Amino acid sequence: MGKPLAQKVLLIGWDAADWKLINPLLDQGLMPTLDAFVDHGVMGNLATLRPILSPMLWNSIATGKRPDKHGILGFMEPDPQSGGVRPVTSTSRKVKALWNILTQRGYKTHVLGWFAGHPAEPINGISVSDLFPYALGPLDKEWPLPPGAVHPENMRERFASLRMHPQEVTEAAILPWIPRAADVDQEKDKGLQSFAKILSENCSIHNAATWILQNEPWDFLAVYYNGIDHFCHGFMHFHPPRMEGIPEEKFEIYKDVVNNAYRFHDMMLQTLLDLAGPETTVVLVSDHGFHSDHLRPRGIPNEPAGPAVQHRQFGVICMKGEHLKQDERIYGATLLDITPTILTLFGLPVGEDMDGRVLVQAFEKLPEITRIPSWENEAGECGMHPADLRMDPAAAQAVLQQFVALGYIQPLSEDQAKAVESAVREQQYNLARVYLDSRRYTEALAILEELAKKWPDQPRFMQHLAQCYLALGRRNEAKAILQQLLVFEPKPAKPSEKKIEADAEKQAEKQVEREPRPVEIQRAENQTAEPPAEDSVVETPVVEAQPTGEQPKPRPWADLLLGIIHFEEGDMDAALACLLKAEQSDPHLPDLHLRIGETYLRQKRVQDAERAFQRALEIDGDSPEAHLGLAVVRLRQRRNQESAEQALLAVGLQHFLPLGHFYLGVALARLGHRERATLAFESALSMLPGLMAAHRWLAALHTQSGGDLEKATRHREIFLRMRRQRQTQATT
């Protein structure tokens, strides 16, 4: 056990919080609590995982593990009791969350509202499930808590009384947010109802959290607020600047809701900090960001969890506490790092089976990090549900199928059967995307092949299958699928749905096309395009779509992938032709411009490449690959200082970017910073040991005066051996 660096830890989750919205509010003095927080602590981007689905992400935050390990694979799962589906439950989580580990070690631990937190777990403290705040009946009738919403059971009535009902959201609460609420025709426009629901649910969670902080002993408290995410899904379309297609009247009514949501959370944060006390270490995180600018989609993909297209790849992290740095920015954090970091704050060992790392850069001094193989093997009461309450939902579904086959129970209704089939299919799809995200292509392939075979009418499965083939170097199979997709026409939609779906599909494709990464990086890391983002639980206004034309539907992402294949085959002209065709269909695809830039670089058209990377940054200023591309451009232009700056920006945005560290090393070496360059090359090699050029650079740097000749010899030997191997492979 290491030395504890925190007496108490308060973990606050703000779903979908994004610096892009927070920073202007901080500048205007409209989020004073968070402003003071970051002044006294560290802040940074928190990179998300794909697919960007909140239940999966929040459980990765709480376990330090990817979803294939923790077992929460989407929003819905089959319900073995009803035979239908239900929101994902805590009984489906296969591994210990932070609160279980801390319970096991005797800490007084509370958790509130966490995604997939129902039924409440029997931890050493109070557990309030995510179903706790939902009002299932009118205020004047009973609106009982669902069974299992609160642990311990004897606190049930106490917490039931802390809830706020949407009908308790009065004019006085609405008008500060929506001053023109009286202009809303509530028969046609459900915006105010939606607003009241979100506000009351978050107040309920906040009431429960503050009650615990005031009345119960505690060492760790985790509280999750869905407010920012839900307000954004409901009202981001009305956020300034006014989007095309949004009526001015509605824009004027709802335009301040999103900013006010952040200000409201800032006020709640102040209460939490006051009650937690100055001795508490506070960690505030979000699972992803939310597009709030010109990247806001105009429609929602017509597929499960389609609203996740609105999510951005970076959430937020802020931490403050006794042993943490003050007023510093940290780089390269991912949401997998939260659990290892909090365990280290408590002086507890990190599980070697956790996928995240300790955010050492946030600490004043390098913390002592201890490790154990896995917390899963540690004996002792951890406050998880007993094994008899945990069951693999897919196995449960198989048992139901067995009973139906035996005639013991009625077959599922058509609706139920469809819902179950959809839930199981989406869980499989999400699992495949988890494998893609973590570069386990063989595992992903097996699932995607089955999905594409079973649902040939869903291009998303074939698209990911093509990406998977590409990553595995099976270009011909990828090409065959893409050519099939380019002539694929889905079944015609019902007339009333057609316009929206057309727009939705376009948006889905848009998202899909954002995924692939620069070809150079892809080649180097043997990785492929990432899957599209998805998710959401709140109804979102859907903007009128453009009518579809008579021409075959353009599939720019298929052209994009074909361009990648041509690039990998060395046919730059064909690659460029495909990429430019994709650009004609949809010029707003940031990753498309990265590909174009890469192709121009290969053709030695440096200025064209620069333009393409700049274009990518215009679309997404937080694209690490675009900064990386510009770093390469600047190197070619011998503008080494600027190259180093771009490479630093790239690795700051995404720490696991081996070529970012490599090109940073090249720029620093040219600038004469031998030691820093050495560190950069070593970082690149730690991420990508096969990066031959890094060994060559290190051999050269260690040969210089002050270098380590032994290391120089070793790196030279590795370089020569790798080069021989590559030459041998090339000749055979």
Add this chain to the structure above:
Amino acid sequence: MMQMLAAGGMAVLTDGQRSADDDNPRGYYEWERIKQLPQDPACIAEAEGKAVKVISQLLFALPGAYDCRIIFMERPLAEVVASQVEMIRRRGTSGAALSQAVLIAALQSHLNQVNASLQHRPNILLCRVEYHQVLRDPMCASETVQQFLHQTLDIASMAQQVNQSLYRCRTEGTVFPKE
């Protein structure tokens, strides 16, 4: 067990729709409407004062408004699965796409969940009866059931219903229990 209860003088709720077959030569004693329990929990009211056969899955749907005494028949799951596989084959339907071993594990989890859901339900009393125990000592099993039900039953008639020749689907290694 349904035959035992009927022979003992207990009123049983059955519609006779499912007739005897090779799997169950003495008939099924089933009441088709019980399958509606999840959608229509109040249908259990028709079983008041009677015995009704309920598959474990449907116990989740038992309403809280009725006092129920459940005789929970327990049999080694390997035998249950072997029996189910044979029944599914005869019915020409398709069951769970799982290996027998995985299906046994899944059924065990299912039973664990059922048991957990029945705990702490004040309206439910539970009596577990082991299938092999009934075969081994039908009199003792009948007495146990009588005590649990708080009813005077014809125990001798009940015990006579136990026909060991109907014990089939033994799994490899299962030894027929002897007196």
